[in-house]
Amino acid sequence: MAKKTTIQEFESVFPKLEEVLVEHAQSYKLPAQALEWYKKSLEVNAIGGKCNRGMSVPDSASLLLGRALTEDEYFKAATLGWMTELLQAFFLVSDDIMDGSITRRGKPCWYRQDGVGMIAINDAFMLEAAIYTLLKKFFRDHPRYVDFLELFHEVTYQTEIGQLCDLLTAPEDVVDLNNFSMEKYRFIVIYKTAYYSFYLPVALALYMLDIATPENLKQAEDILIPLGEYFQVQDDYLDNFGLPEHIGKIGTDIMDNKCSWLVNQALAIVTPEQRAVLEENYGRKDKDKEAVIKKLYDELNLEQRYKDYEEKVVGDIRGMIAQIDEAHGLKRGVFEAFLAKIYKRSK
Numbered sequence: 001m002a003k004k005t006t007i008q009e010f011e012s013v014f015p016k017l018e019e020v021l022v023e024h025a026q027s028y029k030l031p032a033q034a035l036e037w038y039k040k041s042l043e044v045n046a047i048g049g050k051c052n053r054g055m056s057v058p059d060s061a062s063l064l065l066g067r068a069l070t071e072d073e074y075f076k077a078a079t080l081g082w083m084t085e086l087l088q089a090f091f092l093v094s095d096d097i098m099d100g101s102i103t104r105r106g107k108p109c110w111y112r113q114d115g116v117g118m119i120a121i122n123d124a125f126m127l128e129a130a131i132y133t134l135l136k137k138f139f140r141d142h143p144r145y146v147d148f149l150e151l152f153h154e155v156t157y158q159t160e161i162g163q164l165c166d167l168l169t170a171p172e173d174v175v176d177l178n179n180f181s182m183e184k185y186r187f188i189v190i191y192k193t194a195y196y197s198f199y200l201p202v203a204l205a206l207y208m209l210d211i212a213t214p215e216n217l218k219q220a221e222d223i224l225i226p227l228g229e230y231f232q233v234q235d236d237y238l239d240n241f242g243l244p245e246h247i248g249k250i251g252t253d254i255m256d257n258k259c260s261w262l263v264n265q266a267l268a269i270v271t272p273e274q275r276a277v278l279e280e281n282y283g284r285k286d287k288d289k290e291a292v293i294k295k296l297y298d299e300l301n302l303e304q305r306y307k308d309y310e311e312k313v314v315g316d317i318r319g320m321i322a323q324i325d326e327a328h329g330l331k332r333g334v335f336e337a338f339l340a341k342i343y344k345r346s347k
């Protein structure tokens, strides 16, 4: 019988990994001040999230095996999971600078913390580098070591092309709503979110168990990418309708001129007068203009539109899960468990 991990159990693995990373830094005789800085960056930026990505590696491995993991299997799967959380930390530290975000996981963004500033850019690079230190330490002799390396490299690149398009579609000083479309939106979110947040953890579990056949990887991708799109739509919805004290971050999409799911939905249904309101107020660094957009979103009843979307897309995803061919090691439970982690989430 598969066993689901808990956040406590998953987080209990991190200190051991942090010790490995600190020892690696010490092997270069890193001065004490820099070492302390690195430790703090690891602890502040890797810990404190929901760990959906990280916990999905051991959860998926246990579901694929159809049994609880042994202690060593759990440690290895959780280590791969923490590598996805280090990748997440690398992206969040960077993204918060690019978006001019204020809070993250209920605290000031790392770059906004005392004395950090643009050192955060180098800290982000070091969070990414930590992935490969752990991979070499614990998986150098694994038959799929090169596949792990290539997977992390490819998924990082996919996320970066998504982020590039996200930023180019949301120039700070040039608001042109004709620049937005659902087609552009889908490309952006598939690459900036879906691959690293949903495909990566399951692909890691498949490689760890050495059942990452092209068929299994393709079947997994065909479901996990739509799941990742849904997850980003949720994030866009929460950016405006979520409670900052509950989601742990203050929404910035409207002022950041983002090609958000919400503005794309609005563009599809506004009257000419309402479109003029969008044109006049969207994408400006102005709280009063932001408030006008938030009021328009309420008038357009976008909250209900999101809830209708959620029921439709989850029905479609459940239909895809039901079609999975389990003959080559894949298990429907892997995707049902991932969906259950995010369905109707409020943060």
Ligand SMILES: CC(C)CCOP(=O)(O)OP(=O)(O)O
Pocket: 048, 049, 050, 051, 052, 088, 105, 192, 193, 197, 231, 232, 235, 347
């Ligand atoms: C929307 C996504 C790309 C960024 C936030 O991801 P997340 O909600 O999993 O964040 P946490 O790691 O803080 O739980």
